Amino acid sequence: MAMRTLDDCFQDELRDVLSAEKQLVRALPKMAKGVASEELRQALLDHLEETEGQVERLEQAFESLDKSPRSKKCVAMEGLIEEGSHVLEEEAEDDVKDAMIIAAAQKVEHYEIATYGTLCTWAEMLGHTDALALLKENLAQEKAADEKLTKLAESINLAATT
């Protein structure tokens, strides 16, 4: 086995997050369909659109490195999405189910925040300035999506306790 460099790790992580985002593009419509709150549904659909843009940005990042965009199955995201899918099958009041969906979605967001955080640090160290700019944009969107969910959770959880 060849000795791995930081550049190898960077490309691996890029493939991991490309897989994660593609999985999300498939999962978000089902999530959006399963929630009761109109506001939450809209937030999930808005994030679907953002996620599609993130996939494009990741493909551009690969191009900036003269690599073809390949994904490598992200098992962690698979597990997180499965957790969210189970919630949709639970027997619960609408508000309670929505609160659980938000909790699952925030775990997804934080997985991505951690991954993009690492990718940005590595891109900077490796001097991949074009990729860095693209990854920073994705990171900022994930952080904003997480904050939006936190705000939504406040009203939905309040409804779930009454």
Add this chain to the structure above:
Amino acid sequence: MAMRTLDDCFQDELRDVLSAEKQLVRALPKMAKGVASEELRQALLDHLEETEGQVERLEQAFESLDKSPRSKKCVAMEGLIEEGSHVLEEEAEDDVKDAMIIAAAQKVEHYEIATYGTLCTWAEMLGHTDALALLKENLAQEKAADEKLTKLAESINLAATT
């Protein structure tokens, strides 16, 4: 199947994070043993001590609800830890391996930040004030641990590119 309430979700999530923290208590010594940077090793060992305290706080949170502390296998954490274990077996320069360990550890931290974030919101909504105080303490520790790793990553990643 009984209709689930927000309190049911809260207790479920508490069992999930208790499992996650207990898994970490077992995993961190192996991680610490496998890294090259003395500073990183110490950070992981410090976090091991914190994690043991977090398990105790979670047990106290259960007691404050008059529930016995039971854990429910957290599959997501199992996957994240497995990812970290694979890194230990990789062929790479010490600095590169350390950079990968930090990346894996930050995914773990972010999983916990998301979970404690949800638990704090729910504890507040449900009026579980004693549990809330304990959970807030754990959340603050996870955030601090993540920031410490980000700082360590800067010097270790720099070394990994040279």
